[in-house]
Amino acid sequence: MANQDGVVVSVLTQTKQQESPSAIDRLLTQTHADMARVNTLILERANSHVDMVPELARYLIDSGGKRLRPMLTVAAAALFGSGKGHAINFAAAVEFMHNATLLHDDVVDESDMRRGKPAARMIWGNQASVLVGDFLLGQAFMMMVETRDIEALGVLAAAAAAMAEGEVFQLAKTGDLATSAEDYAEVIRAKTATLFQAACEVGAMAGEADEAGRTALRAYGLELGNAFQLVDDVLDYRGETGTIGKNRGDDLREGKMTLPVILALAEGNEAEQKIITSALGDAEASDEQVRAVVTIMERYNTLGRTMDKAHFHARAAADALSPLPQSALRDLLADVVEFSVSRAY
Amino acid sequence: MANQDGVVVSVLTQTKQQESPSAIDRLLTQTHADMARVNTLILERANSHVDMVPELARYLIDSGGKRLRPMLTVAAAALFGSGKGHAINFAAAVEFMHNATLLHDDVVDESDMRRGKPAARMIWGNQASVLVGDFLLGQAFMMMVETRDIEALGVLAAAAAAMAEGEVFQLAKTGDLATSAEDYAEVIRAKTATLFQAACEVGAMAGEADEAGRTALRAYGLELGNAFQLVDDVLDYRGETGTIGKNRGDDLREGKMTLPVILALAEGNEAEQKIITSALGDAEASDEQVRAVVTIMERYNTLGRTMDKAHFHARAAADALSPLPQSALRDLLADVVEFSVSRAY
Numbered sequence: 260m261a262n263q264d265g266v267v268v269s270v271l272t273q274t275k276q277q278e279s280p281s282a283i284d285r286l287l288t289q290t291h292a293d294m295a296r297v298n299t300l301i302l303e304r305a306n307s308h309v310d311m312v313p314e315l316a317r318y319l320i321d322s323g324g325k326r327l328r329p330m331l332t333v334a335a336a337a338l339f340g341s342g343k344g345h346a347i348n349f350a351a352a353v354e355f356m357h358n359a360t361l362l363h364d365d366v367v368d369e370s371d372m373r374r375g376k377p378a379a380r381m382i383w384g385n386q387a388s389v390l391v392g393d394f395l396l397g398q399a400f401m402m403m404v405e406t407r408d409i410e411a412l413g414v415l416a417a418a419a420a421a422m423a424e425g426e427v428f429q430l431a432k433t434g435d436l437a438t439s440a441e442d443y444a445e446v447i448r449a450k451t452a453t454l455f456q457a458a459c460e461v462g463a464m465a466g467e468a469d470e471a472g473r474t475a476l477r478a479y480g481l482e483l484g485n486a487f488q489l490v491d492d493v494l495d496y497r498g499e500t501g502t503i504g505k506n507r508g509d510d511l512r513e514g515k516m517t518l519p520v521i522l523a524l525a526e527g528n529e530a531e532q533k534i535i536t537s538a539l540g541d542a543e544a545s546d547e548q549v550r551a552v553v554t555i556m557e558r559y560n561t562l563g564r565t566m567d568k569a570h571f572h573a574r575a576a577a578d579a580l581s582p583l584p585q586s587a588l589r590d591l592l593a594d595v596v597e598f599s600v601s602r603a604y
Numbered sequence: 605m606a607n608q609d610g611v612v613v614s615v616l617t618q619t620k621q622q623e624s625p626s627a628i629d630r631l632l633t634q635t636h637a638d639m640a641r642v643n644t645l646i647l648e649r650a651n652s653h654v655d656m657v658p659e660l661a662r663y664l665i666d667s668g669g670k671r672l673r674p675m676l677t678v679a680a681a682a683l684f685g686s687g688k689g690h691a692i693n694f695a696a697a698v699e700f701m702h703n704a705t706l707l708h709d710d711v712v713d714e715s716d717m718r719r720g721k722p723a724a725r726m727i728w729g730n731q732a733s734v735l736v737g738d739f740l741l742g743q744a745f746m747m748m749v750e751t752r753d754i755e756a757l758g759v760l761a762a763a764a765a766a767m768a769e770g771e772v773f774q775l776a777k778t779g780d781l782a783t784s785a786e787d788y789a790e791v792i793r794a795k796t797a798t799l800f801q802a803a804c805e806v807g808a809m810a811g812e813a814d815e816a817g818r819t820a821l822r823a824y825g826l827e828l829g830n831a832f833q834l835v836d837d838v839l840d841y842r843g844e845t846g847t848i849g850k851n852r853g854d855d856l857r858e859g860k861m862t863l864p865v866i867l868a869l870a871e872g873n874e875a876e877q878k879i880i881t882s883a884l885g886d887a888e889a890s891d892e893q894v895r896a897v898v899t900i901m902e903r904y905n906t907l908g909r910t911m912d913k914a915h916f917h918a919r920a921a922a923d924a925l926s927p928l929p930q931s932a933l934r935d936l937l938a939d940v941v942e943f944s945v946s947r948a949y
Contacts, residue, residue, distance in 0.1 A: 309773040363738060367731040386712040389734055390772045393708060393741070397765030400745060404758040412757065413749040420742025427735045428654040 281601075282594035286330055289591060293333035293347065294326065300351040304398045315383045315391045319358055322374045328458040329354040331483075331592075335462025335476050338588050345406040346465035352415060353458045355399035360422060360454070362392035367430065368513055369542075372505045411461045418457035425449025434514035434540040436524060443518050444485075447492075452484030459483075475579050479592065482576035487599045489569035492517035493562050494602065496553050508549030514540030518568065522561035523552070531555045566600070573600045626946075627939035631675055634936060638678040638692065639671065645696040649743045660728045660736045664703050667719045673803040674699040676828075676937075680807025680821050683933050690751040691810035697760060698803045700744035705767060705799070707737035712775065713858055714887075717850045756806045763802035770794025779859035779885040781869060788863050792833040793826070800829030820924050824937065827921035832944040834914035837862035838907050839947065841898050853894030859885030863913065867906035868897070876900045911945070918945045 280288075287294075305316035329350035336346035364370070365378040366385045372378055380388040396419065403412045429446045432438045459480030463473045495510040496519055510517055524535055534551050538544040556562050577593040625633070632639075650661035674695035681691035709715070710723040711730045717723055725733040741764065748757045774791045777783045804825030808818045840855040841864055855862050869880055879896050883889040901907050922938040 307769055307772075309769050309776060311772050311776045312769060363734050367734055385730075386775055387772060389708050389712055390768050390775060393768035394765055394772065396738075396741060397761055397763075397768055400761035401758070401765060404754060404761050407754050409749060409752050409754050409757070412754070413746070416742055416745035416749050418742075420739055420746055423735050423738035423742055424652055424654050424657060427652075427656050427732060427739065430731055430735060431654060431656045 281598055282591060282596075283325065283327070283598040285591055286334060286595050289588065290330045290333045290337070293337070293350070294330060296347045297326075297329050297333065297350045297354070300347055300402070301354060304351065304355070304402060305395070307394070311383065311387055312391055312394055315362075315379050315387055316358070316395060318382070319361065319373070319379050320354075322376055324374060326354060328357050328454060331455065331480065331595075332458045332462035332465070334588060334592060335459045335468075335480075336466035338476075338583070338586070338592070339463060339466030339468040339472055342465050342467040343406070343408075344465075345408055345411070346462060348402045348406050349411060349415075349461040349465050350458075352399040352402040353454065353461070355395040355402070356415065356419060356422075357454060359392040359395040359399070360426075362388045362395070364426070367426065368509075370505065370509070375505075408464065411464045414457050414460050414464070418453045421449050421453045425451075425453070429515070432516050435516060436536065438516035438521055440518060440521055443516060443521055447485060447488040448481070451488035451491075452481045455484030455487065456480035472583060475583055478579035479576050482572045482579060483596055483599060486569045486572035486576060486596065489518065489565055489572065490600055490602055493519060493565050493569070496549075496556060497562055508538075508544065508546070508552070511538055511549055511552060512540070512542050512544050518565045519556050519561040520552075522564060523556050523559055526559045526561075527555055531558075569600050573597065626943055627936060627941075628670065628672070628943040630936055631679060631940050634933065635675045635678050635682070638682070638695070639675060641692045642671075642674050642678065642695045642699070645692055645747070646699060649696065649700070649747060650740070652739070656728065656732055657736055657739055660707075660724050660732055661703070661740060663727070664706065664718070664724050665699075667721055669719060671699060673702050673799060676800065676825065676940075677803045677807035677810070679933060679937060680804045680813075680825075681811035683821075683928070683931070683937070684808060684811030684813040684817055687810050687812040688751070688753075689810075690753055690756070691807060693747045693751050694756060694760075694806040694810050695803075697744040697747040698799065698806070700740040700747070701760065701764060701767075702799060704737040704740040704744070705771075707733045707740070709771065712771065713854075715850065715854070720850075753809065756809045759802050759805050759809070763798045766794050766798045770796075770798070774860070777861050780861060781881065783861035783866055785863060785866055788861060788866055789830075792830060792837075796833040796836075797826045797829030800832065801825035804828075817928060820928055823924035824921050827917045827924060828941055828944060831914045831917040831921060831941065834863065834910055834917065835945055835947055838864060838910050838914070841894075841901060842907055853883075853889065853891070853897075856883055856894055856897060857885070857887050857889050863910045864901050864906040865897070867909060868901050868904055871904045871906075872900055876903075914945050918942065 301320060302317070305320060306313050332350035332353050333346045336342060361373065362379060365373055365380050366388050370378050371381055399415070403415055425446055429450060432442055432446065456477050457480070459476040460473060463476035468476065492510065495517070496508065498507060511520065520535065520539065524532055527535065534555060538548040538552055573596045576596045580589050580593050583589050646665060647662070650665060651658050677695035677698050678691045681687060706718065707724060710718055710725050711733050715723050716726055744760070748760055770791055774795060777787055777791065801822050802825070804821040805818060808821035813821065837855065840862070841853065843852060856865065865880065865884065869877055872880065879900060883893040883897055918941045921941045925934050925938050928934050
């Protein structure tokens with residue numbers, strides 16, 4: 260689904276195992292009209308007379324992200340009806356929050372690459388990345404304010420605070436060998452699933468869903484987000500540099516305590532633990548070291564079990580929608596969950 | 605006015621030239637009851653089960669800042685009446701926004717010191733400073749949402765975006781010898797005066813001021829903020845390391861194009877320009893180099909003329925209040941302007 264403005268790119272190539280259009284491509288088609296309006300709003304609000312702001316913001320925004328979160332917002336709204344027409348603003352605000360987080364995360368993680376291109380901070384520096392992130396966050400709240408929906412604003416403000424809290428928790432646990440699977444579950448819920456949850460919840464609110472509908476979409480978003488991050492953390496070890504848009508083993512080198520490494524440390528013998536800890540948090544760890552760690556992970560099936568957990572959350576996401584009236588869009592949203600998991604194959 | 609919880613410290617020592625309590629100390633007395641509630645709310649909302657969040661946030665929050673901005677908010681509200689009691693939340697939100705900005709600015713400026721103590725980033729690192737700043741910003745919006753005043757929320761959201769934009773503009777102009785006095789005026793308005801303006805405006809809104817009252821407080825805050833930053837930029841050259849809480853000449857070493865240096869570059873001869881440009885943006889510039897630049901500034905009276913400009917804005921701030929009914933608090937707010945200027949003597 261290449262489209263003229265080039266901001267939404269095809270993801271068909273990523274889902275090779277399917278012949279028919281993937282759920283995500285069907286979602287792209289389904290939300291195309293709304294997303295065209297979202298994209299226009301995004302470009303408009305990333306503007307500034309300070310040239311560096313739109314330059315940096317557009318570099319990131321146009322970098323081929325799938326815009327999954329704002330698509331979920333407009334799809335969730337459409338599930339319930341057109342409502343007051345707030346879905347476009349909500350969706351753009353969600354995408355700005357996401358992009359603000361990416362800019363700050365890349366500074367925090369000292370990432371060189373993002374979506375297969377040099378991270379913005381490698382071109383404009385850490386300083387501009389921090390400040391443009393702040394600008395996008397301010398603009399996100401401005402777009403929310405325009406709808407005058409204080410309740411939806413509260414959902415996104417709470418998500419902003421929770422996401423930052425989750426990132427700090429992850430930072431505090433960096434390289435901490437005592438990090439538990441529960442700690443990890445809390446990190447991914449806060450730093451990733453919260454925004455998926457908020458994106459879906461404000462979408463339902465834009466569609467004027469009743470309480471049950473809003474609760475269903477909240478739960479759907481939360482579980483989808485959990486599944487999404489679990490898969491991301493598997494891809495970091497299993498993906499090929501180039502196709503995952505960053506370098507294989509980055510999480511290991513950054514000392515990130517993700518589930519595959521937590522389980523491998525818990526179950527490996529002393530020699531295996533030593534192989535892992537010598538690479539963990541070492542920015543200079545070689546590809547050979549990463550491969551050795553992956554071998555240990557395969558031995559204890561920690562990547563497979565992390566995928567099992569992703570599937571568990573994916574099923575919970577689909578199940579969350581089942582109380583809602585049957586519709587093609589509801590079924591499509593359930594199918595989209597599969598996409599978040601199938602990325603890893 | 606030392607008080608039990610230690611969060612508001614006396615500033616009497618900073619205004620040695622006066623025998624009677626300074627305007628700022630009178631404002632402290634005047635707002636004491638409200639500020640006690642603001643401080644309680646600030647400590648409560650800086651809390652998190654992620655230990656690093658309150659540790660870092662409280663280190664900054666308790667570090668002896670005057671809390672001028674939230675004091676202005678509660679004083680502005682009191683000027684018009686108690687209203688719906690939103691002033692406490694608005695004031696705490698303003699202070700959180702300010703502290704979020706400080707955390708991010710110290711990362712951007714690579715500052716070692718803040719308020720005479722090591723900057724938070726020197727203890728917890730740049731990463732935590734960025735993320736805890738994000739957390740405080742999220743919490744600020746949460747406190748605003750609780751009041752359900754969407755209009756006041758819009759004022760603060762616009763301020764957040766404008767402040768970040770101003771910081772990016774300042775960054776883009778770093779070391780740029782072509783920076784004009786107009787560019788500088790825009791930078792200080794956006795990065796500093798906007799929050800003073802918003803602090804006063806939401807205060808007036810909390811007091812349910814009419815349109816004229818809100819406009820008066822907006823203008824007062826804007827001009828006070830402009831005066832405040834001009835004085836700050838003079839103090840960076842004129843202040844003594846230790847009393848200004850950072851190192852003399854920091855702006856010069858960071859390549860910040862403030863008015864004293866813009867004027868000196870415009871009026872100095874070639875040899876003088878060379879002395880300035882050789883130190884400008886050089887993190888390793890010696891105290892002797894800073895002194896040589898200050899000598900040039902004194903020769904062309906650029907620090908004095910920057911102070912003149914500060915006085916001009918200070919008068920405009922006081923004048924902005926004159927349409928309002930006479931009251932002791934109105935006169936006190938006018939007197940407070942003097943404090944922002946008298947810091948430099």
